[in-house]
Amino acid sequence: MKKLPLLGNITPAQFLRDYWHKKPLLIRQAVPGFKPLLPFDKLAELATKDYVESRLVTLEAGQWDMQHGPLHKLPRRSQREWTMLVQGVNLQDERADELLRQFRFVPDARLDDLMVSFATDGGGVGPHFDSYDVFLLQAEGQRKWRISAQKDLSLVEGLPLKILSKFKPTEEFILEPGDMLYLPPHYAHDGVAIGDCQTYSIGFRSPSYQELGEAFLQFMCDSIELPGRYADPELEPTSKPAEIPKAMLSQLADELNKVSFTEDDFTIFLGEYLSEPKHNVFFTPPEKPLTAGKFTQAAAKKGVALSRKTQMLYRGKNVFINGESFAVGKADKVALELLANERKLDGEAVAAASEDVAEALFAWYTDGWLELGK
Structure with missing residues (x-):
């Protein structure tokens, strides 16, 4: 895979200085003409493997549900509001790995994995935040993103997903294939599929x-090497046998502080x-x-x-x-x-x-x- 523009008309140095950990960045046609690297059937097959981390998120009658893989049965493609998430696709597919490596302007020590999200119309995982930086690259179809810099990150209790209880979006974008959205850590966001769509998430270790x-x-x-063993040759009789001796505490603290x-x-x-x-x-x-x-x-x-x-x-x-x-x-x-x-x-x-x-x-x-x- 040839070197991709990714960041539009700014350099990696400008991106890291002005956006990384600071504020979102929408990049139209970050990867011009981008198409999914894996067809749906291949993605669904990966989700059946016990060595691939996957999840199925559904929303029916206002009720959220999440199943962890292996996923041997998926809802019908015609059913609305479900999402299949497949982690670490870069470990299973060479082209996905090549795409992840395009982001090596950030050190490998921070680069984590490429997750693929397939969703039917209306599908998503609810308004939430991540504890790490993420690039959201649209691969197929459209997804509407609503984002917010809100400080209130309290969650709805009793749900299988971490969903924000008071999400108040301030910006909204519709991403087409090849468009990409960068979000810093703890930035509230909600992505909803418009028709069937695939989104590639490039995540970072934190x-x-x-x-x-x-x-x-x-x-x-x-x-660790701490030679010797505790001894108290100067021990005196005690009238409080259940109390830990102060001399014992001090001696052991001194020894452990040598680590x-x-x-x-x-x-x-x-x-x-x-x-x-x-x-x-x-x-x-x-x-x-x-x-x-x-x-x-x-x-x-x-x-x-x-x-x-x-x-x-x-x-x-x-x-x-x-x-x-x-x-x-x-x-x-x-x-x-x-x-x-x-x-x-x-x-x-x-x-x-x-x-x-x-x-x-x-x-x-x-x-x-x-x-x-x-």
Whole structure:
């Protein structure tokens, strides 16, 4: 897929400065002539898979209902007001992955996935807000969007969806195929299908500090070293046996306060955390893998490319791939950073790589994380 204009007549730098996290942006014909990358039948088939996250949202007689996939039975196409949502379509389709990668003016550490929403006339998920930035690209049919910068984000209680209780739209747009709407986090919006429509949502990762804190402490469990064991040789008799001794509390607090974290600890944690595949992502190794020697020869001719399911990041001397990390020297750093940024290496770059890099590439090939170029 060739490079798309996406942002109209503004540059990524202007977009990030003036709109990102700040205010909405409507871009008419962000992708001129855009058509759905997957037909409805293919999308519905993906929704039946247990390794694909999907949801069905219906509105009947004013009552909202939501079912989580796998979705083996859908309402009739002629029935109004239902929506099928399929997450992570970029993991299942090469062209969807290529479309998602068009948004790499934002770091991979923030880029999440491409969700496809199919809706029949009147279908939607109700007025709501997201906790992350989102681009809403119209792929088929029309959708009417109503948006609001309102601060009141209270929700209707007792519903299976998070629907705003006091939605007060201030702007309204009808998007045609190829049009795109950017919304910053916590911006209230409601999209309703006009006839059958497909909307592609490009979402971004925005983990909560609580989530990160819990994951970091779990990560640090493996590296904490606190030698010794609690002892109280100066213990005196007590008349209050149920009370925790103050000396015990102070001594243990002093020892636990010796736990410290370095910037390298945070770097390795974050790289592994952000590159960790989601729970429903599975890699498929080659059916008949080449030997190490034949792989190296073939890779030196054809080059290699990361699997679309692979997340590869780096920072400083550390390289992260699919939740694993390792430190590299300056010589290997160049090739691995190129692979991470370009998501491929040509044959010449592979042939020039060190033996350590060649071994890593072969290991990733046998795991299904990387494949030979075409």
